[in-house]
Amino acid sequence: MPEVGKPGRQLTSGTNVPEGQNRVALNETEAAFAQYGEKVIEQDLVERTLSHALESGGDFAEVFAEDKTSSSAVFDDGKVEELTSGRSRGVGVRVVVGETTGFAHTADLSETGLLAAAEAAGAAARGGGGGVRTVALTPTTAPRPNEVLVQPNDVPKGTKVGLLERAEAAGRSAGSEITQVMARYGDSRRRILVANSDGIFTGDDQVKTMFSVSCVASGDTGMQTGRETVGHTIGFELFDAHDVEAIARRAATRALTKLAAVPAPSGEMTVVIGKGGGGVLFHEACGHGLEADAIKKQASVFAGQMGNKVASDMVTLIDDGTMSEEWGCYAVDDEGHAAQSNTLIDNGVLTDYMWDLLRAKADGRESSGNGRRQSYQCLPMVRMTNTYVTNGEDDPEDIIASTKNGIYVAQLGGGQVNTVSGDFVFGMTEAYLIEDGKITAPIREGNLIGNGPEVLTRIDALGNDFAMGSPGMCGKDGQGVPVGDGTPTLRVTSLTVGGAAA
């Protein structure tokens, strides 16, 4: 029987791991492309809902409304498998009293539905002060990171399907060994409204468009897969800047290259990660560990490290929700706080954590604009946006040339971290051996593992070729949100490579 998502971190799916967080490459998961409608909640109804939520007590109440629409299309096995349209809209109400949060959500946007949700959320605040509290809202707006030129909803479906057909043809023509091409198109528009008893009344309109191609090449050594994904927080103008044939050719080239791949070596070795790709490393090695919820519960190796040197001098790490067009950008977060650029590590020194509203309030500071949620059905928590390492001074070619032996990783797959121990792992989807300062044979898929705090201090070269990587979905506590990351080329003196060649 189909089921509404069961609660919790890892129910029903046999492969999620309960501890830690994971980030998967977009094409490995359903993009969280969601949905929605036209109904807007009137300001006075929002005010009544907030007042109702606080009737039985409570220090803080919040209404989060979401209206999301999405469309996707998949071309696989030589045909357009189907087009899917999705929509969802609903409201989540949160009431906080002391350290306790009550939360309820509903898809019923009538006054009856909203007041019932407010009551359910307020139930957790029973025994509080209570009384009548009037909430007056002041509408505000935050600047959008960028404009959307072409709403994907306005683009004929046939045009979207045409992109898939062109990509498939380009993938197939990349070589006779290419035996399968899978192309996926997706877009989403997510409109949110956030109001709370502090008087916040704001919203955002987030449009994302993505395209991915996956190719399988078959040869004497079996079948190999290559992928490429492009996605931005923009409309259909994505395809003015990105040619779907080129995306398909990059995916095909990866698959073809791997036909000649040797098994990945095993053991500790020097690892050079190409521009763009290394962002996942930081996302796992320290990003999750710098989220204030993990810090507050002492569930991070970075707790109590503020002001300490935690990374090599050359590392400056920034989380920036304002980055124009990037996959993890927005005007306001899901608590109504404007997106910010936050420096987390400055020349190796830990300068700040990432914060949501509740964690910030408890600490007597402002949120850093990192309060996000997957949908109106979820409580917000501290999440990354676009996380990146700024340019260093090294010439990327010199970094490779000065590496005697090791591996060069051009593209990383998904990863996962245990924030408590700092141990992380992520997959290599395109990698090569480095022998005598030269990139040589391609190697098969394998994992890289390491410990966050150790790896940060082992970065001994940083290129001047910064680039953002592929769009990703970051999963934490069962919630997926879109994130971006980026780095210049960088070198880690020692990481453990887990291949099957031992």
Added chain:
Amino acid sequence: MDSEQLLGVADQVLGWANDDEQVEVVVVHGRDSEVRAYGGEIESLTTAESQGVGIRVIKDSRQGFAYAGTLDSDVLGETLRDARDNATFGTADEFLALTEPDGVEIPKLDLVDPEVTTFPTERKIEMAIELEKMVLAGDPRVVGVEVAEYADAYNTGAVASTTGIRSVGSETSSYVVAYSLTSDGEDTQAGFGYSVGKGPGAIDLDKAAADAVDRGTRLLGATKPKTEKLTIVFDPYVTAQFLSIIAGTLTGDVVLKGRSLFADRMGETVGSPLITLVDDATNPDAFSATEADGEGLATRRTGLIEAGVLQSFLHNSYTARKAKAVSTGSAVRGYSSTPSVGAMALALTPGTKSQAELIADIPNGLLVQGVSGLHSGVNAISGDFSTGAEGLMIRNGELAEPVREFTIASTLQRMLLDVVAVGGDVERLPMSAAGLSLVVSDVTMSGA
């Protein structure tokens, strides 16, 4: 909403179907609650109702799909129109058609524990707080509890179609989970423990707390091991994760698309004679037991591997039609997607030994307590895998020092063949596979 109301929604949509099209409607409704405790207080209390509808239209051998997270009737009509419009852009495929009833009777399983609807919130709160307390008291090295949670859910779903499908069913579940934080003054680790059941009465707080304590404390002081090839024991939880991955390679869609390493191996020996793997959602003891699949066909028992020999793939109605086979009742989906193919309740035929007895037979080995990055580390086409892992060394038949920050690597093919013992310690897990201890020889552990 009850079953009849959901069918009523489906019937409303089917009433709008045109004569020249097939329409299938999936309607779901869920009610769930979750309580988290922290520091002896309620950290959060969530109550929620969710609903959704998915509509599939097939016309002229083309398929379109649309879904909505609401059952408002204006949205239903719009969703049907979207699905219908989407169908015009699909590629015609002679195998596309909605399934018809196949004569297999829908099993009557007792999957609802009514206590889920009556269990008072106060008791849920008490359980979460009690669980936190028990983990903290379990060992002096437990320094915190990151999460202590009670959650339950009551889900109802209906599938109806213009081809005569009409099925409906409900399931309940309860679980608790705790995540411990442990420290020996130098090293810090985390561990989890849970207990699951159809209702709150099945929950075993002691087990959840003991596991969270044990998993967190026994890894303290773990070091990176030397690279070597040895015999490993997968903890039940890890075995279950591998079973899910193996089952993913046995589904009709990947087989038909040539993306399975087992595509051409039907009838051949693919595993040790100790391996008998079934998918059986009709087993009422399985956490993921269910009466009907995502297309409304009866679930059934499918023997995938029998004593090491590959016996069957899993099919939904589309892959069955294309493969000239019959559906195994393995259509899996939520309301927001068309049916794919997947295992629902995997189980290995258990052996007789406990984990301790299995370990006693191993002179030099490794108990794998957890793996990470398994998904990104598996190539389901070639079978190569590599995953981060943590666990305890086995020396002379006993658990020895903890190890972490290493990978284990092999191929799925070799691993199945190299199974040398299957434990009798079947464990019910909050996933679509049951766990037990599994002993595999000659696996590479890559560390220092």
